[in-house]
Amino acid sequence: MGLQAQETFLRNKFSVRDFFIKQDSIFYIEKRDVIYFRNQDKTGAINTYFIGGYGLEIYDDSKNNQIITVSNEFPRPVSSLRFYNKSIKIVEDVYYYTQGRSLDALILPDLNYAVLSLSDKKIIVIDYEKKPAFVIRHNITLKSIARKIIFKEGYLYYVTDLGEIFKYNFTTKENTILLAYGKLITDFVLFDQYMVFTTKEGEILKYSFVNGIVSKLNIGNDFVLTSTRYQKDKLIMGTFKGNIIVLDAKTMSILNQFNFHKRSVLKIVNYKDNEFYSSSMDKTIKKWKIDF
Template identity: 40%
Template sequence: MLKIKYLYSVIAFQVLLTSPLYSQKKEILIKNNFAIRDFYLDNDSLFFIKKRDIYLYNLKSHTSKNYFIGGYGLKLYNLKNKNVIVSASNELVRNVSSVRFYNKSTNKFDDVFYFKDGKILDFLLIPESKLFVLSLTNKKIIFIDYREKPKFYKTIELNLNALSRRLIYKNNILYFVTDIGEIYEYDFFNYKKTLIYDAGELITDFVIDQNTLVYSTIKGHLVKINLLSNTKNEIEINNNFVNVIMDFDEKYLICGSWNGTMYILNKESFSIDKELNIHKRAVLQIKKGKNNTIYSSSLDKTIMSWELK
């Protein structure tokens, strides 16, 4: 019996060594009293949005400071060459949302855009085109030109048949999904909207690369679609679902789930190579740091740092 136990131990150790990815050095960077919806990394600094403030946390000195932005912060971007933080928030006033341009050097807002007919569901900044995009609770997606701020101009308005909670911008194309499972691409240079796939169920997140689409659903499905051949691969996750997907490299996707588990998804074989217990509650955001370091935030009110080797 002891020999069998020893044999199992050796096999388990060999599996660990030959596994292409495994997690190590899990560390709590931020433990807060409020869930962190979004964050980004800039050199040795971690910026995160918490309710009505943006916080700067120095990863080396472990010091922090904060900037008041107002509203209920959802997303933030860094305009590196301008020393400006762009944040999207839902105001405390009903149906009012905002986009703020906060100047870190002067500690004040350079400009603020208010939208008074809906709350923000998702936000994209396209700095090379001086545009930002809002998906809203009034079933619209709008494009705002900010090149002449403090004046802001609505250039495009898309009327949808359902809410859109996920936006992706890639190669001059806006991709978005609706709550009824439709996935669209929108060429905003030619004003052309095209339905590229209908999943038939609520999609929680998606990534698209050339002719391959990967999406997750609230029913626990992870699906890979070849948009040329229309072939489909599917994984079903029991008693859980993926709500955040991050493209890690050419081979892997990192998927954050509702119960806090991270799934390492092999793109080629479309199989789960690893399940990692990183968070205790739903994952809200995942970002890639230097080398193989991963940062993730969760409803458990933490930002975690961990590595894949």
């Protein structure tokens, strides 16, 4: 396995925290705006709209022909949820949470839910089906903030700064602790039989749902910030120092490592087949391919 090609797709004025690629267009957050254009027209027509605060997440809700963004309204401890109608090109509805900033967010379009993990040690689930009326369906109080959240098959999984991993049942509202590792967890990914999570100390760990066994490896003086699944059992991981790691999660072995960025990797998107895009604190979006 090796690198097939790598190029700087976009060099920006600011770091791109989140982005997505839809057919032949790219949509990304630049500070307090969403910017989008056709991939081949980087010097041509550019569309933009204001999202209030500093953008955290962007989601393409194709079913409802809208773009949903989550922002933080600095310097106030306020988080906002905005719904942009792609047909008429305006923000139609906005929800404000005024007690804390968002640390992570999920959009669940099949349920018409937005999930916000917040700086006031809460996770809230907002029902936006009848917007501009918004209803909080779940309000989870935590002992520590949760920087990463995942939804899978009716359960919300989240990790806290105390090194705890929880599973919350959307139907019964039962909260179950899966693992108390005791170290700050920087990222985690769910598979059918196990979970892979990473720590600030440079550990990559696999926790088995079947027998509770934890196996690990260490990447030295670096740590993983973001990951995306690829194929059945591989992870493409971005690190604090700008490296891309290809991990075989089944065998817990590093297949390859590349240095595409000069600073921390913020987001990795598997566009198609073995073609990837990654954004970084170095203010670039890189496009690259890997031969598997």
